[in-house]
Amino acid sequence: MNAHQFATGPQSSNSWQYRALNVANPGLDFFSDGLIQLVAEGYPLIAGSADLQYSNGLNKFAAKHPDRYVQFGISEQNMVTAAAGLATTGHMPFVATFASFLGLLCCEQIRMDVAYCAQPVRLVGHHTGISLGFYGTSHHATEDIATMRAIADLTVISPADGPQLEAAIKASATWPEPIYFRIGRGREPNVYERGTPFTIGKAIEHIEGHELTIIACGLPVHPSLEAARKLNAEGRSVGVIDMATVKPLDREAVLRAAGRCKILMTAEEHNVLGGLGSAVAEVLADEGCGVKLLRHGIHDEYSLIAPPTHLYAHYKLDAAGLEEIARSALSKI
Amino acid sequence: MSAPSAAPRRDANDYTPSPAEIARLREKARFVRLETIRLIEIAKVGHYSSVFSAAEIFAALYYDVLSLKPGEPAWPDRDRFLMGKGHAAVGLFPILADLGYIPTEVLNGYTRLGNPLGDHPDMRKVPGIDFSSGSIGHALSAGAGMAWGGRADGRAFDVFVMLGDGEMQEGQVWEAAIFAAHHKLSKLIAIVDRNGFQLDGAVDDVMGVEPLDEKWRAFGWETHVVDGHDLGAITALLRRLKADDTRERPACIIAKTLKGKGVTYMETEPGWHLGYLAPEDAERAIAEIKSREI
Numbered sequence: 001m002n003a004h005q006f007a008t009g010p011q012s013s014n015s016w017q018y019r020a021l022n023v024a025n026p027g028l029d030f031f032s033d034g035l036i037q038l039v040a041e042g043y044p045l046i047a048g049s050a051d052l053q054y055s056n057g058l059n060k061f062a063a064k065h066p067d068r069y070v071q072f073g074i075s076e077q078n079m080v081t082a083a084a085g086l087a088t089t090g091h092m093p094f095v096a097t098f099a100s101f102l103g104l105l106c107c108e109q110i111r112m113d114v115a116y117c118a119q120p121v122r123l124v125g126h127h128t129g130i131s132l133g134f135y136g137t138s139h140h141a142t143e144d145i146a147t148m149r150a151i152a153d154l155t156v157i158s159p160a161d162g163p164q165l166e167a168a169i170k171a172s173a174t175w176p177e178p179i180y181f182r183i184g185r186g187r188e189p190n191v192y193e194r195g196t197p198f199t200i201g202k203a204i205e206h207i208e209g210h211e212l213t214i215i216a217c218g219l220p221v222h223p224s225l226e227a228a229r230k231l232n233a234e235g236r237s238v239g240v241i242d243m244a245t246v247k248p249l250d251r252e253a254v255l256r257a258a259g260r261c262k263i264l265m266t267a268e269e270h271n272v273l274g275g276l277g278s279a280v281a282e283v284l285a286d287e288g289c290g291v292k293l294l295r296h297g298i299h300d301e302y303s304l305i306a307p308p309t310h311l312y313a314h315y316k317l318d319a320a321g322l323e324e325i326a327r328s329a330l331s332k333i
Numbered sequence: 334m335s336a337p338s339a340a341p342r343r344d345a346n347d348y349t350p351s352p353a354e355i356a357r358l359r360e361k362a363r364f365v366r367l368e369t370i371r372l373i374e375i376a377k378v379g380h381y382s383s384v385f386s387a388a389e390i391f392a393a394l395y396y397d398v399l400s401l402k403p404g405e406p407a408w409p410d411r412d413r414f415l416m417g418k419g420h421a422a423v424g425l426f427p428i429l430a431d432l433g434y435i436p437t438e439v440l441n442g443y444t445r446l447g448n449p450l451g452d453h454p455d456m457r458k459v460p461g462i463d464f465s466s467g468s469i470g471h472a473l474s475a476g477a478g479m480a481w482g483g484r485a486d487g488r489a490f491d492v493f494v495m496l497g498d499g500e501m502q503e504g505q506v507w508e509a510a511i512f513a514a515h516h517k518l519s520k521l522i523a524i525v526d527r528n529g530f531q532l533d534g535a536v537d538d539v540m541g542v543e544p545l546d547e548k549w550r551a552f553g554w555e556t557h558v559v560d561g562h563d564l565g566a567i568t569a570l571l572r573r574l575k576a577d578d579t580r581e582r583p584a585c586i587i588a589k590t591l592k593g594k595g596v597t598y599m600e601t602e603p604g605w606h607l608g609y610l611a612p613e614d615a616e617r618a619i620a621e622i623k624s625r626e627i
Contacts, residue, residue: 046485070481073515078474078508085464085478089486090409093478109505112468113475117456 027186028057030162031124034169035061035094039068043173046086048095050076056096056126057186076101080109080123087119094169098132099125099182103144107151114178115154122172124181128158128218129269130298130315131185133308140303141182146274148180149247155200156247158182158276160221161190164244167198175200182218182246189222191242201245203253207232209239212330213257214322216267217243217276223312224267226319227326236330246276254283258291263329265294269317272297294329296322350568354397358564359627361392361428366595366622368427368440370615376423376444379452381618382593382605384424386528387495389562389627390588394493395428398571403433406460412490412575415476417506418497418526419453419466420607426450426459434461470503472496473523477509480518480583491575495524499531501542507552513583514553521583522574523554526561528592530603549585561588562627595622 048070053059062069072079083093102125132139159165216224228238266277277295312318365388373379399412442448449458453467476494549556593599596618
């Protein structure tokens, strides 16, 4: 008997068992599934987690490939540096923990030991943005794009859903640089069919808009599409670009959208300072584009505590909120 | 005496270096100290005393213990050496040149614009450096990752990580210590250069770390305490640890050393953690290093 299970006898099927979470949440499978496919293709992959294998779904990988899984316990900085050491021996480490910890607590280890030492480690920050909801602001990751983007030679990928994560993992197999993956919590509605190919550094242009284009990454991609479809059904012309690779940014995609629209709008669950909005602003400023840029996200504040759906509504990062922001901008054209 | 490229020895349990071997290693430690003074003269500032405390350890590792192929720096089966106390790299670079990893002329441009050699070791720029350092406290984690990778591949190499005693104040060191013991990384060998001083003063005054041997033992490591200037003792212990295939735990050597060892005024004034010797003081130091037996 597990020492933690004090109660005896049958449990109600309504009782919640943490370790069954991945059974109830197949969205977590994509991470392990992507890794398992790479192993099957012969890549020398090692996965590691810092006491969160049931939160990120790596328990599935660990069960299938116990000899390729490293448990680090609650030692995120040690995990990142050890992954860099491991990479020097020819292995391809994927190490995962909450994005809030990876992007800030381990920032220096990522810069010094992974990126500066040029080790092709894959860092997977999960539960991005405000997706950890009521667990608290300490667990919200609203600065990690800014920190990771500032580190030279580090690629930053923010998939919109599980299938895109799986495809991005496969696409990363031959990518020479270290990568920071910024992924959700496995409960996002899917934007993509499983098997949709992914190219690192290429934006996915879903809808070509001629008035306003929403450039989103990560979880806000799905509600951006919903908002755009609704507005377009009313006769507006709103485009949506999934900028899953935040770095290197697909500058051409930004410039094409800037060339046909009056307004670009970025949508991210991140501080508008330093994130996707800043990355797009840099391109527009570099190229002297006159288009208006509306950066939408968390506006330089610490996010509130609430269930995630409430937070997405509060910060207007759900479909209704994004539609409202876009509609307001369109009314001023 | 075999070349540094010798294969791992398996006859090390009762090994005692001969007087001739010790004399040869002593000459190498002397070379490390003299070259350190020469290179720091180029930079006009550097960590003399941090090298001097570790000179015998450097000599024992690179000229006796490590299995290396200087002509093939990326040889997968080579032993690894990492420096947590990366600021002593100025003592390592002359060895790398001596062994043929880098041309000797590169030493002469130490720290100059475009030269690969700076105050800290840089694996991106210098062949023979197994991992970069500079930010204190990371190296044991990196070494643990290497030991994990070597074991996964069935390779026999050992990973030696030199740590400063002040470095023990960094939390990540203990994360790595827990990790290495838990995963039984027996090919990982930490060497703590216990010279007793850090930038702001004596380690015991700044932030005491004793009892070090008890700490490492409590963290699950096989622990040894040795005189870090006794070449016979260091060499024998390192060889024995390297040859021991039965050990199931990582090993830690606490090397008791003297900051500035070899130059009397540095030994008695440990504030020389970072400094510059004016030409007349450098001459005195060189004369003492050349004449003194350690």
